[in-house]
Amino acid sequence: MKSKQPSHRGEVLVIGAGELGGAVVAALSQRDDAPPVTVLLRPANTPRHAQLRNEIMARGAGIAEADVATATVAELATVLAQFHTVVSCIGFAAGSGTQRKITEAALAAGVPRYFPWQFGADYDAIGRGSPQDLFDEQLDVRDMLRAQSATEWVIVSTGMFVSFLFEPDFGVVDLTTNTVNALGSWDTEVTVTTAEDIGVLTAEIIQAQPPIANQVVYVAGDTITYRELADIVERTRGAQVIRNEWTVAHLLDELERNPGDSLRKYRAVFALGRGVAWPKAATFNAIRGISTTTAEEWASKYLSARE
Numbered sequence: 001m002k003s004k005q006p007s008h009r010g011e012v013l014v015i016g017a018g019e020l021g022g023a024v025v026a027a028l029s030q031r032d033d034a035p036p037v038t039v040l041l042r043p044a045n046t047p048r049h050a051q052l053r054n055e056i057m058a059r060g061a062g063i064a065e066a067d068v069a070t071a072t073v074a075e076l077a078t079v080l081a082q083f084h085t086v087v088s089c090i091g092f093a094a095g096s097g098t099q100r101k102i103t104e105a106a107l108a109a110g111v112p113r114y115f116p117w118q119f120g121a122d123y124d125a126i127g128r129g130s131p132q133d134l135f136d137e138q139l140d141v142r143d144m145l146r147a148q149s150a151t152e153w154v155i156v157s158t159g160m161f162v163s164f165l166f167e168p169d170f171g172v173v174d175l176t177t178n179t180v181n182a183l184g185s186w187d188t189e190v191t192v193t194t195a196e197d198i199g200v201l202t203a204e205i206i207q208a209q210p211p212i213a214n215q216v217v218y219v220a221g222d223t224i225t226y227r228e229l230a231d232i233v234e235r236t237r238g239a240q241v242i243r244n245e246w247t248v249a250h251l252l253d254e255l256e257r258n259p260g261d262s263l264r265k266y267r268a269v270f271a272l273g274r275g276v277a278w279p280k281a282a283t284f285n286a287i288r289g290i291s292t293t294t295a296e297e298w299a300s301k302y303l304s305a306r307e
Contacts, residue, residue: 011036014028020119021090025037026199034203036060036062038064041053041064068101074105080111085112085113088103089117100137102116110151119157158201169263178241184251187225191223191277193222205284218283220283221293223280236303251267254268
């Protein structure tokens, strides 16, 4: 494990350069008031990795290297200790235990400010023992952060990535059959935000004055019911959609018969409707007058391209 372009204590480190990490780096690089940014990448020599490095450096960001999956907590802490603010953009795909590991490393490093990967639901409201067992680890991270005072932390609750709501594998919107399947009921709400907006809002939160610390910040691109979602799909496509209501009981039964299916876990927890939606009017972006992309705006732009 080695660090590229040695960093300074005032910098921001973004862990990961996927959809969200790229959005955070892009948003920070466009701000005149942002500190220098470094991106932590897994060491690799593939053409795609070389292209990614070039894209990051073209934005004026530095690059550090470490494999979060194989590095020890102590090794990660050595890298993180070089930075003032660490923003983790490595999500659940990294595997069980990763969120605790990165958080442990950040605390061991004495990082002054830490944004964990919590870009999603309100895990406090959902609580432990939900249908999605990965969420319990998110509560472990919150417990770790709240049990100490040396590192300031900020959690950004974003709801679901809006693109995931329309993802065919998720099963809510099926464009091939022009069907919308409501999770729980037609009146169940879901908060959604685009990755680009999350990047912009995270950058705004990082630079907010007075500094935001030791709290959960709620943002939202939109908060809609599944009935409103079906209406959006109808308006966007100009045709009536088939509407199916997948009740909580039905989805829990589906999960019981397929207990290892991660998508069924997500469907069940979102169907319960607890901790997955909040009023947009009360969010950080609404209070500050920051415009965000609504579900209908996203659908109007992207649905036709996904047919």
